[in-house]
Amino acid sequence: MKTMKHAEAAAQFISDEPRTDWHNETLWFVRQKRDKASHGLPEWEQLREWASQIKHHSLSHLDQYLVEFEKNAKANGVTVHWAANGEEHNRIVYDIIQKNNVQRIVKSKSMLTEECGMNEFLHSKGIDIVDTDLGERIVQFRNEPPSHIVLPAIHLKKKDVSDTFHEHLHTEKGNNDPQYLTEAARIHLREKFIASELAITGVNFAIAETGGFVVCTNEGNADMGTHCAKIHIACMGFEKIIPKAEHLSVFLRLLARSATGQPITTYSSHFQKPREGQQMHIVIVDNGRSKQLGRADFRNSLKCIRCAACFNTCPVYRRSGGHSYHTAVAGPIGSILSPNLDMRANADLPFASTLCGSCSNVCPVKIDIHDQLWKWRQVLVAEGYVDTTKKVGLKGMAFLLAHPSLYRFAGKAGRTVMRLFPWLVNNKLNPWYKQREMPAPPKESFREWYLKNKQS
Amino acid sequence: MIHSLPNYIDMKVGLFIPCYIDQFYPQVGIATLQLLEKLGCEVSFPLNQTCCGQPMANSGFASSSKGCDKNFVGNFRGFDYIVGPSGSCVLHIKDHLKDDDRPGEAEHIRKNIYELTEFLTDVLKIEKLDASFPHKVGLHTSCHGQRGLHLSSMSERNLPEFSKPEKLLGMVKGLELSHPARTDECCGFGGTFCVFEEAVSVKMGKDRIAEHAANGVEYITGYDESCLMHLEGILKRMNSNIKAIHIAEILNSNA
Numbered sequence: 001m002k003t004m005k006h007a008e009a010a011a012q013f014i015s016d017e018p019r020t021d022w023h024n025e026t027l028w029f030v031r032q033k034r035d036k037a038s039h040g041l042p043e044w045e046q047l048r049e050w051a052s053q054i055k056h057h058s059l060s061h062l063d064q065y066l067v068e069f070e071k072n073a074k075a076n077g078v079t080v081h082w083a084a085n086g087e088e089h090n091r092i093v094y095d096i097i098q099k100n101n102v103q104r105i106v107k108s109k110s111m112l113t114e115e116c117g118m119n120e121f122l123h124s125k126g127i128d129i130v131d132t133d134l135g136e137r138i139v140q141f142r143n144e145p146p147s148h149i150v151l152p153a154i155h156l157k158k159k160d161v162s163d164t165f166h167e168h169l170h171t172e173k174g175n176n177d178p179q180y181l182t183e184a185a186r187i188h189l190r191e192k193f194i195a196s197e198l199a200i201t202g203v204n205f206a207i208a209e210t211g212g213f214v215v216c217t218n219e220g221n222a223d224m225g226t227h228c229a230k231i232h233i234a235c236m237g238f239e240k241i242i243p244k245a246e247h248l249s250v251f252l253r254l255l256a257r258s259a260t261g262q263p264i265t266t267y268s269s270h271f272q273k274p275r276e277g278q279q280m281h282i283v284i285v286d287n288g289r290s291k292q293l294g295r296a297d298f299r300n301s302l303k304c305i306r307c308a309a310c311f312n313t314c315p316v317y318r319r320s321g322g323h324s325y326h327t328a329v330a331g332p333i334g335s336i337l338s339p340n341l342d343m344r345a346n347a348d349l350p351f352a353s354t355l356c357g358s359c360s361n362v363c364p365v366k367i368d369i370h371d372q373l374w375k376w377r378q379v380l381v382a383e384g385y386v387d388t389t390k391k392v393g394l395k396g397m398a399f400l401l402a403h404p405s406l407y408r409f410a411g412k413a414g415r416t417v418m419r420l421f422p423w424l425v426n427n428k429l430n431p432w433y434k435q436r437e438m439p440a441p442p443k444e445s446f447r448e449w450y451l452k453n454k455q456s
Numbered sequence: 457m458i459h460s461l462p463n464y465i466d467m468k469v470g471l472f473i474p475c476y477i478d479q480f481y482p483q484v485g486i487a488t489l490q491l492l493e494k495l496g497c498e499v500s501f502p503l504n505q506t507c508c509g510q511p512m513a514n515s516g517f518a519s520s521s522k523g524c525d526k527n528f529v530g531n532f533r534g535f536d537y538i539v540g541p542s543g544s545c546v547l548h549i550k551d552h553l554k555d556d557d558r559p560g561e562a563e564h565i566r567k568n569i570y571e572l573t574e575f576l577t578d579v580l581k582i583e584k585l586d587a588s589f590p591h592k593v594g595l596h597t598s599c600h601g602q603r604g605l606h607l608s609s610m611s612e613r614n615l616p617e618f619s620k621p622e623k624l625l626g627m628v629k630g631l632e633l634s635h636p637a638r639t640d641e642c643c644g645f646g647g648t649f650c651v652f653e654e655a656v657s658v659k660m661g662k663d664r665i666a667e668h669a670a671n672g673v674e675y676i677t678g679y680d681e682s683c684l685m686h687l688e689g690i691l692k693r694m695n696s697n698i699k700a701i702h703i704a705e706i707l708n709s710n711a
Contacts, residue, residue, distance in 0.1 A: 011655035020659065028638070035611065044614040313612065315642045319659050352653060354646025354660075355514060357603035361612035377516030386516060390652075394517045401475065401507040402523020411479045431651040435658040436689030439480040446478045446485035450501050454489075 006352040010320030024318040033261025052366035055303035065208040072211025076273035086116030102197035108222035110202030114328035132221040147322025150308040199225035203236035212272040216265040239302040254364035258307040303365040310359035332359035347385035350376035415441035472540030475507040487708040502531035510548035533561040538569040543601025590630030594668035598680035636667035645686040
């Protein structure tokens with residue numbers, strides 16, 4: 001099936017206007033919680049600056065810190081794997097599953113495994129993974145991808161969840177009570193946790209000096225999964241590395257405040273070494289990251305700590321829904337990360353923005369997201385990933401505007417046409433006119449007025 | 457005029473009227489010119505100006521807008537200040553104007569180009585205005601002027617609050633200013649975004665308008681005519697009584 005481009009998918013999303021309004025309001029509420037939490041800290045801007053600099057330093061010394069991390073993790077009894085891309089990552093996880101001959105597998109939220117398409121890959125090998133984050137479990141039941149990296153089922157309403165649970169968990173039909181539905185999910189997931197043999201988690205922060213790592217959740221599902229399982233596999237993009245444990249004091253304060261307005265995630269779980277008899281694996285993944293690191297204009301997109309503040313503030317995201325971005329990571333940050341993974345498939349995303357700049361302002365690690373969107377547009381045009389009509393139109397426009405007399409002629413002709421033959425402009429072929437009136441063309445331009453009234 | 461102070465007299469100001477204002481909103485250009493002259497500036501309008509190149513650059517065609525850059529430098533070199541009634545066009549010049557043949561002149565322009573309201577508050581430093589506009593007005597805070605040129609504080613940041621356009625509107629007799637619930641959300645114009653992402657663009661505009669309408673405003677004003685053109689198009693289609701008006705027209709009004 002051909003993936004819809006963002007504009008088309010967004011138009012489809014917006015065709016249900018009350019639902020769009022609800023989606024917009026819900027995420028705006030999260031943005032407001034973030035504002036309240038961040039405005040309450042006088043040192044907020046200082047924290048952002050520190051976080052940005054720590055990440056800058058870490059990204060500039062990856063060779064040193066990744067090796068240090070590996071050494072310390074190994075000393076802790078952890079097995080460290082390196083994956084150049086998504087396929088290698090999936091293969092490593094698959095091999096561990098095969099070798100240990102396990103069937104019951106739970107996974108807490110990991111956007112990396114989404115990026116690598118791990119669930120689909122393992123499913124094709126006959127292995128089913130149970131997502132244990134509540135939102136992720138809901139979308140998994142529905143066979144949909146998450147629409148948001150922190151709130152995976154934010155596109156769904158209570159009734160949708162009720163219908164899904166009725167189908168998969170046999171809850172009462174039409175019972176939309178969140179308490180009731182959560183209870184049902186809780187019972188269902190507890191059974192999975194208790195039975196789990198292998199648990200997969202993501203990694204929020206990997207600490208070079210200790211070889212340990214931190215996983216942040218609000219539901220405690222990473223802990224419950226790993227506490228019961230004999231095997232823990234933690235999957236991380238290599239940019240998750242930070243030099244020291246003390247740096248957590250900056251990031252943990254920023255992460256949850258930026259994400260949901262909480263002072264800290266309910267669970268910030270520190271993993272250091274396997275329990276007696278447990279295996280612990282860490283898979284460190286590149287998958288295009290070293291390429292992005294080499295792009296001077298885009299390297300600091302790797303500072304991202306996946307808080308999704310840029311999603312919640314983005315006026316386009318709130319009105320188009322996460323699925324319209326057709327990538328594992330949606331929203332503004334996804335739009336600067338995804339072209340690196342596949343320029344052709346994701347050429348539409350940097351254009352799914354008004355460049356309003358709100359994303360860069362909320363970013364806790366100060367990624368210049370909207371400037372990078374602008375820069376990606378230049379790259380995509382230069383590499384030929386923009387369609388011909390747009391190209392011909394804008395190059396023609398550039399030519400016209402570079403020649404003053406031609407511009408004046410076209411302007412006058414255009415205004416005359418609009419006055420005398422409005423139907424030439426006011427028709428369905430003009431996307432402006434679909435839901436907006438054209439400006440009323442004045443008899444004279446400013447320049448014409450100026451020549452008459454000012455140039456004596 | 458009563459507010460013209462002698463120290464402005466020698467200031468040579470080049471009036472930058474963006475192409476779409478020149479063609480569709482001459483009254484905004486006229487108001488800007490009259491306002492600056494009232495305040496004692498020596499203003500001229502270079503006759504061969506066209507466009508700043510922003511529509512092309514924001515669409516990924518910055519490399520094709522070199523002709524616009526050269527034309528801009530040709531028109532606006534030699535002025536002390538360049539002033540234009542459009543935040544996003546001014547920001548584009550500030551961030552991107554390049555001319556390999558005349559790098560010094562391009563740099564001078566980048567450093568001395570001002571959006572109208574910041575020119576009034578930061579360069580002319582005006583504290584009062586002889587203007588009157590007895591109406592209920594909502595201010596649309598356009599993104600590029602706000603987040604790019606820092607014409608006002610931003611709701612996302614934890615920094616002191618200020619607003620240059622609001623300061624000026626506060627000097628207008630009879631004007632009652634109201635704020636939309638989301639003080640600085642984008643209206644959805646976004647240059648070519650308004651046609652390539654038509655559905656989102658219009659939805660964003662409708663949502664902005666709804667917040668101003670809830671305040672019972674008669675006018676929506678702003679320092680970026682492009683956003684106002686987009687909002688005006690939607691207002692007219694909705695048969696709304698609310699009108700869009702550029703801040704220059706209000707600051708120049710004498711009811």
